[in-house]
Amino acid sequence: MKTTPFWWEAAEPQHGERGIDTGDCRILIVGSGYTGLSAAITLAEAGETGIMVIDAMRIGEGASSRNGGQIGNGAKFTPAQATARFGEKRAREIMEDYAASMPFMLGRAATLADPIDLDLCGSVVGAHTRKDMAKLHELRDRLAPEDRKNYEILDEGQVRRAVKTGIYRGAMIRHDQGSIHPAKYVRALANRARALGVRIFTGWRFSGARRIAEGHVARLVDVQEGASADVRAERMLLGVNGYAGPEVPWLRRRTIPVQSYMIATEEMPFDLLERLIPGNRMVGDTKHVLYYYRRSPDGKRILFGGRARFRNSTEEQGAAGLRRFMEHTFPETRGVALSHAWHGNVCFALDFCSHAGRMDDGIYYVSCCNGGGISNQTHLGHRIAEHMLGRPGTDRGVIGSHFPKLPFYNGTPWFLPMVGTWYRFLDRSARWFD
Numbered sequence: 001m002k003t004t005p006f007w008w009e010a011a012e013p014q015h016g017e018r019g020i021d022t023g024d025c026r027i028l029i030v031g032s033g034y035t036g037l038s039a040a041i042t043l044a045e046a047g048e049t050g051i052m053v054i055d056a057m058r059i060g061e062g063a064s065s066r067n068g069g070q071i072g073n074g075a076k077f078t079p080a081q082a083t084a085r086f087g088e089k090r091a092r093e094i095m096e097d098y099a100a101s102m103p104f105m106l107g108r109a110a111t112l113a114d115p116i117d118l119d120l121c122g123s124v125v126g127a128h129t130r131k132d133m134a135k136l137h138e139l140r141d142r143l144a145p146e147d148r149k150n151y152e153i154l155d156e157g158q159v160r161r162a163v164k165t166g167i168y169r170g171a172m173i174r175h176d177q178g179s180i181h182p183a184k185y186v187r188a189l190a191n192r193a194r195a196l197g198v199r200i201f202t203g204w205r206f207s208g209a210r211r212i213a214e215g216h217v218a219r220l221v222d223v224q225e226g227a228s229a230d231v232r233a234e235r236m237l238l239g240v241n242g243y244a245g246p247e248v249p250w251l252r253r254r255t256i257p258v259q260s261y262m263i264a265t266e267e268m269p270f271d272l273l274e275r276l277i278p279g280n281r282m283v284g285d286t287k288h289v290l291y292y293y294r295r296s297p298d299g300k301r302i303l304f305g306g307r308a309r310f311r312n313s314t315e316e317q318g319a320a321g322l323r324r325f326m327e328h329t330f331p332e333t334r335g336v337a338l339s340h341a342w343h344g345n346v347c348f349a350l351d352f353c354s355h356a357g358r359m360d361d362g363i364y365y366v367s368c369c370n371g372g373g374i375s376n377q378t379h380l381g382h383r384i385a386e387h388m389l390g391r392p393g394t395d396r397g398v399i400g401s402h403f404p405k406l407p408f409y410n411g412t413p414w415f416l417p418m419v420g421t422w423y424r425f426l427d428r429s430a431r432w433f434d
């Protein structure tokens with residue numbers, strides 16, 4: 001079993017330029033995932049020059065080349081919860097941001113020269129309990145009639161039409177969602193950015209910045225050699241999501257990094273997988289500790305993911321937990337060999353909302369994908385870039401929303417094992433009383 005992402009077989013992250021050229025930088029972007037690259041593309045398309053993206057790893061080597069490739073839009077809270085947290089106007093705008101993310105991402109994908117295996121195959125949400133099923137009904141009933149056609153409800157007896165397992169109390173299919181190859185997507189974004197004149201440097205870690213009259217001077221450290229370089233930039237953006245380190249304490253106090261694990265099976269008979277997950281749809285569920293799975297783009301493997309453990313673990317430990325749940329979901333997979341096991345970092349906010357804006361020191365940021373960010377981070381990268389360009393009316397919705405911090409917290413989520421145990425208890429007990 002390889003301990004690198006299955007996706008890297010077709011699109012291993014590439015190195016960027018190595019020797020930092022500090023001369024012509026005007027905009028410095030830290031992080032070469034969907035956020036940073038999408039922002040770079042919008043800025044370059046607007047005619048900005050001197051855009052430099054840096055990353056401590058290779059291009060897109062963070063979550064953007066490691067995820068499940070399930071694309072959709074949707075907030076992790078209801079409009080009523082958003083109104084209680086942000087007030088009516090801001091909440092409405094935030095929900096608009098979430099709704100706009102998938103159409104935006106599809107538009108951006110259409111501008112890319114490289115293939116990304118985009119497939120609007122639909123997605124399935126399996127209901128863990130009858131109560132969750134009622135919530136799925138409610139969600140669909142509240143939609144405008146023209147949107148409702150994309151949502152199909154399956155009761156307990158019909159679930160197997162969408163996914164052949166007995167573990168759900170019902171399900172909802174979303175016909176407007178689908179999948180991509182995540183590593184090909186981040187590579188295609190990088191190629192598009194470079195074609196627009198953006199320079200991407202890798203193996204350089206941002207280690208802090210000081211403010212000057214014309215912007216900032218950022219200190220970069222060569223990850224391999226330890227050498228450092230100072231780069232002047234008029235504007236700076238941090239798109240570091242679940243990889244924020246001690247160099248950005250403002251973000252660390254507000255964000256909770258969580259490791260998410262995935263496994264891929266060896267190739268299995270196509271007909272068997274077509275019976276288990278017909279039509280190559282994406283699948284997730286309604287649990288607190290959710291699992292998500294899909295077939296590989298060629299339909300021959302199962303890729304299974306979830307927060308297998310709430311303490312930092314090896315790939316093998318993560319894989320063991322995921323395998324147990326995969327076999328529980330599909331007994332037909334018992335004993336099948338695994339080809340890959342890997343993990344990546346996602347990032348949560350206390351209010352489960354994405355946040356973007358400007359920190360106290362004037363540096364821009366986008367953070368907190370809350371578990372799912374392919375379309376959302378692509379869109380927010382674009383939105384923050386528009387804000388950096390000074391376009392009127394961009395300080396709305398997620399941009400500039402109140403970003404809560406956790407008291408007595410410095411970015412090390414010591415409480416996660418306890419939260420994990422509590423969430424697992426909630427999931428189990430919800431089923432006992434169902």
Ligand SMILES: Cc1cc2nc3c(=O)[nH]c(=O)nc-3n(C[C@H](O)[C@H](O)[C@H](O)COP(=O)(O)OP(=O)(O)OC[C@H]3O[C@@H](n4cnc5c(N)ncnc54)[C@H](O)[C@@H]3O)c2cc1C
Pocket residue numbers: 030031032033034035036054055056057060061062063064065066067068069070071072204205206207239240241242243244245247260261262305343344345346369371372373374375377
């Ligand atoms: C296992 C897994 C499965 C997932 N599945 C899905 C899914 O199916 N659907 C979905 O929508 N989302 C999914 N996600 C979430 C999605 O991958 C992320 O939301 C998205 O990739 C975040 O993009 P980003 O650009 O904000 O951050 P990242 O892609 O994580 O990029 C951040 C980059 O910042 C760099 N960095 C950090 N600090 C520094 C520094 N000081 N100096 C230089 N560079 C730095 C890192 O090296 C990293 O490359 C999943 C995530 C994981 C881990």
